[in-house]
Amino acid sequence: MNDSQRDARPARLGEGVSRRDFLAMAGLLAAASPFALAACGSSGGGTSQSSGSQSSSSQSSSSQSSGSQSSSSQSSSSQSSSYQDLTVWYLTGSPAETKYITTLSDQFGAAHKIKATVTPYDFDPINRQLKLAFPAGNGPDVAYANPDRDDQFVYQQKKWIIDLSAAAKEHGWLSRQAPDVTSYWNHQCCEDQLTGMPFDLAAVGWFYNTEIFNKHGLQAPTTFAEFESNLQALKSAGEIPIAGTGQSGYPFEQAAHALVERDKLFALLMHDASATFNDPGFVEALGYAQSWVRDKGYFQPNMLATSGTDANALFTSGKAAMDITGTWHNADFVKTAKFEVGFFPMPMINTALPWTMGGYSPNNQWMISSKARNQTEAIDYLDFMLGETAARVLWDNSDIPAYRFKTPLTPTSKVQGDAYAAMGKTKTGVFINNIGGYFTTQYIPVIQALYAGKTTPAQTAQQLQDNYKKTLQGQ
Amino acid sequence: MASLATRSLSKVPDRREAGRPGRARAFREGASPYLYVLPAMLLYGTFVCYPMLRLVQYSFTKWDGTSTPNNIGLSNYNELIRDPLFWQAFRHNLEWMFAAIAIPTLIGLALAIVLARSHLFGRTIFRAVFFLPQILSSIVIAAIWQWLYSPSFGAINAALKAAGLSSLQQGWLGDTNFALPAVFIAWAWTAYGFAMVILIAAIQSVDEEYFDAAKIDGAGRLRQMTAILLPAIRRPLTVVMLMNAIAALQAFDLVFIMTKGGPINSTMVLALYVYQNAFISLRVGYGSAIAVVLGIVIVISSLVFLRIRGLWGGKE
Numbered sequence: 052m053n054d055s056q057r058d059a060r061p062a063r064l065g066e067g068v069s070r071r072d073f074l075a076m077a078g079l080l081a082a083a084s085p086f087a088l089a090a091c092g093s094s095g096g097g098t099s100q101s102s103g104s105q106s107s108s109s110q111s112s113s114s115q116s117s118g119s120q121s122s123s124s125q126s127s128s129s130q131s132s133s134y135q136d137l138t139v140w141y142l143t144g145s146p147a148e149t150k151y152i153t154t155l156s157d158q159f160g161a162a163h164k165i166k167a168t169v170t171p172y173d174f175d176p177i178n179r180q181l182k183l184a185f186p187a188g189n190g191p192d193v194a195y196a197n198p199d200r201d202d203q204f205v206y207q208q209k210k211w212i213i214d215l216s217a218a219a220k221e222h223g224w225l226s227r228q229a230p231d232v233t234s235y236w237n238h239q240c241c242e243d244q245l246t247g248m249p250f251d252l253a254a255v256g257w258f259y260n261t262e263i264f265n266k267h268g269l270q271a272p273t274t275f276a277e278f279e280s281n282l283q284a285l286k287s288a289g290e291i292p293i294a295g296t297g298q299s300g301y302p303f304e305q306a307a308h309a310l311v312e313r314d315k316l317f318a319l320l321m322h323d324a325s326a327t328f329n330d331p332g333f334v335e336a337l338g339y340a341q342s343w344v345r346d347k348g349y350f351q352p353n354m355l356a357t358s359g360t361d362a363n364a365l366f367t368s369g370k371a372a373m374d375i376t377g378t379w380h381n382a383d384f385v386k387t388a389k390f391e392v393g394f395f396p397m398p399m400i401n402t403a404l405p406w407t408m409g410g411y412s413p414n415n416q417w418m419i420s421s422k423a424r425n426q427t428e429a430i431d432y433l434d435f436m437l438g439e440t441a442a443r444v445l446w447d448n449s450d451i452p453a454y455r456f457k458t459p460l461t462p463t464s465k466v467q468g469d470a471y472a473a474m475g476k477t478k479t480g481v482f483i484n485n486i487g488g489y490f491t492t493q494y495i496p497v498i499q500a501l502y503a504g505k506t507t508p509a510q511t512a513q514q515l516q517d518n519y520k521k522t523l524q525g526q
Numbered sequence: 527m528a529s530l531a532t533r534s535l536s537k538v539p540d541r542r543e544a545g546r547p548g549r550a551r552a553f554r555e556g557a558s559p560y561l562y563v564l565p566a567m568l569l570y571g572t573f574v575c576y577p578m579l580r581l582v583q584y585s586f587t588k589w590d591g592t593s594t595p596n597n598i599g600l601s602n603y604n605e606l607i608r609d610p611l612f613w614q615a616f617r618h619n620l621e622w623m624f625a626a627i628a629i630p631t632l633i634g635l636a637l638a639i640v641l642a643r644s645h646l647f648g649r650t651i652f653r654a655v656f657f658l659p660q661i662l663s664s665i666v667i668a669a670i671w672q673w674l675y676s677p678s679f680g681a682i683n684a685a686l687k688a689a690g691l692s693s694l695q696q697g698w699l700g701d702t703n704f705a706l707p708a709v710f711i712a713w714a715w716t717a718y719g720f721a722m723v724i725l726i727a728a729i730q731s732v733d734e735e736y737f738d739a740a741k742i743d744g745a746g747r748l749r750q751m752t753a754i755l756l757p758a759i760r761r762p763l764t765v766v767m768l769m770n771a772i773a774a775l776q777a778f779d780l781v782f783i784m785t786k787g788g789p790i791n792s793t794m795v796l797a798l799y800v801y802q803n804a805f806i807s808l809r810v811g812y813g814s815a816i817a818v819v820l821g822i823v824i825v826i827s828s829l830v831f832l833r834i835r836g837l838w839g840g841k842e
Contacts, residue, residue, distance in 0.1 A: 297788075356699045356701065370678070
């Protein structure tokens with residue numbers, strides 16, 4: 052046996068598997084290792100989506116800021132090299148919002164001789180990235196992110212973000228906003244601290260195409276009977292009454308806010324052990340949602356296959372009479388739709404309850420990292436963003452700032468005026484998927500099964516309750 | 527002769543070594559290969575082995591990713607066995623794997639045969655065009671296919687309507703029966719290019735004389751394929767199948783972008799379930815347990831493939 056024969060002879064580790072094969076397999080596995088927590092993080096929405104966002108950030112920033120280079124990669128390097136830089140991670144899904152927040156940051160930077168670099172992030176990537184970046188000490192100086200139980204509450208508990216009480220007192224931030232606005236999230240999170248400051252207000256409701264409504268002689272409804280009558284009229288006239296995505300629980304949540312006592316909704320968000328989805332109001336709300344989507348066909352066909360972006364496109368292209376989504380789309384709707392967009396809150400079904408609007412809350416929160424190397428500049432940045440100049444920019448872009456203007460401003464669009472008026476008339480509500488944990492990951496599949504007619508409202512309520520209990524048990 | 531000469535020369539003592547003890551030289555000669563691979567092994571150990579070991583360790587804990595992990599023994603694995611969503615995701619991975627072994631491989635093989643053995647004009651351009659999806663990023667692929675599948679604005683439904691087949695229009699990504707195949711097709715669109723390139727190289731390495739001899743013996747094209755081509759390329763073919771199988775078990779990015787596992791978990795796969803648990807529900811321990819099981823599944827699948835490859839290849 053010569054050398055070449057010896058090399059070719061399989062040295063058997065197991066039947067049919069040679070040592071060489073085994074080593075080859077080990078190599079393959081190493082190259083394509085499925086031990087993939089890290090892989091999930093890098094190849095998931097985070098990397099792909101945030102890298103997209105980051106590049107858009109760099110594009111928008113570089114096109115707008117004079118002389119201030121603001122690409123993400125540059126921000127990373129500058130973070131370590133320059134003390135005067137300020138890094139901001141900003142949660143938004145709106146191109147219009149990205150544009151004006153970048154412009155505002157450039158204005159602040161020019162006034163304070165600071166390079167404020169804004170990196171826009173989508174929802175999932177920012178939450179995941181902050182949880183990794185904050186403890187590692189390479190997070191942003193300032194974050195504008197979602198304040199739910201799995202996110203800001205964790206940041207506060209871990210002391211990754213600072214208490215803003217002293218800064219708020221020094222700069223008078225609390226007098227700039229309604230007390231219940233400032234306290235909305237902080238009350239749920241950490242009563243004795245001010246870990247975040249709201250920037251704008253959001254609500255989920257019904258956007259409508261005024262031209263289609265006028266064509267059919269319809270008005271924005273103020274009662275549930277009018278609401279249902281409008282839907283039936285639109286359906287009979289051959290219109291698609293509502294554009295919506297099957298990837299949200301909005302129809303159910305709208306009905307739930309119209310049927311369930313407000314305290315019971317908040318109790319779920321607060322992880323109250325006595326709170327339950329088996330309340331008859333929830334079952335009834337689930338019944339309405341199923342009936343609108345499935346039985347009465349008020350939504351576009353294939354709702355489960357429709358993304359939020361496509362649903363909005365259906366609406367702004369004039370193919371659907373209404374859209375159920377949040378007021379954070381105001382600016383994009385004004386810019387994109389060729390018709391005047393109106394907004395109305397869901398009329399109460401149980402009129403004995405106070406008028407409460409689903410999702411009506413301060414949108415996200417400004418937070419400052421406890422490891423920010425330039426906390427003074429970060430506080431100055433928040434002071435600027437929470438001030439009247441920034442609030443006017445928000446207002447001019449059809450957004451609704453948390454800032455209270457001394458004299459009410461004229462709405463820049465009908466949708467803004469309608470949403471602002473609705474917020475004045477109704478009480479704040481909740482986003483049910485903010486319950487967090489296991490509940491959040493299984494909320495949409497459970498609701499989708501209802502929409503698809505695979506479960507009854509009572510079964511769905513029980514599933515939601517089971518998942519809520521699992522969340523309370525720490526699953 | 528040359529090797530004999532080389533061997534006899536190698537036995538001549540090197541003057542520089544003459545004064546050194548034989549044991550030291552033997553040690554140096556024995557150790558030097560390890561020194562060469564040491565840097566690579568250090569990197570491999572740091573970035574592959576160590577994270578793997580930590581992952582296994584975390585799988586025995588209850589951990590939210592930020593606090594101190596609590597050791598809970600085999601609880602995560604016990605829960606995993608009773609978790610219907612885990613099994614649903616596992617079944618989807620297996621379905622995906624079997625489809626991935628067959629479909630992109632067959633498409634790649636067919637294209638490879640055409641492009642390597644025909645006298646098609648512009649073969650190089652065709653190769654580049656067919657390989658193009660392989661080099662696109664997941665985001666781009668997902669965006670393309672989401673647009674194609676869109677129930678309201680999509681090209682597929684529009685084409686069906688234009689062809690008078692409106693009854694076949696579907697909400698492709700929103701129907702529990704179609705969503706997984708729809709995402710798989712998007713993935714297969716990228717995977718066949720890899721198979722095609724590997725198999726073109728394999729086919730081109732087959733000696734033309736075999737085909738000439740077969741023609742003289744009266745073998746038709748089909749017979750040439752089955753009797754000469756396929757046996758000759760069986761090893762690269764199994765490599766392609768193995769790589770597709772591993773990629774199928776790791777499926778994540780397209781599912782995450784296109785459906786997020788929906789509707790009603792009908793496209794949930796294990797890697798996405800790992801992600802949901804570890805990063806959304808903050809159940810890093812449970813997510814780690816799923817990842818460990820996924821890793822074991824991939825190892826077992828690979829061993830099965832290598833066994834099949836051994837049986838197919840016979841003795842060398």
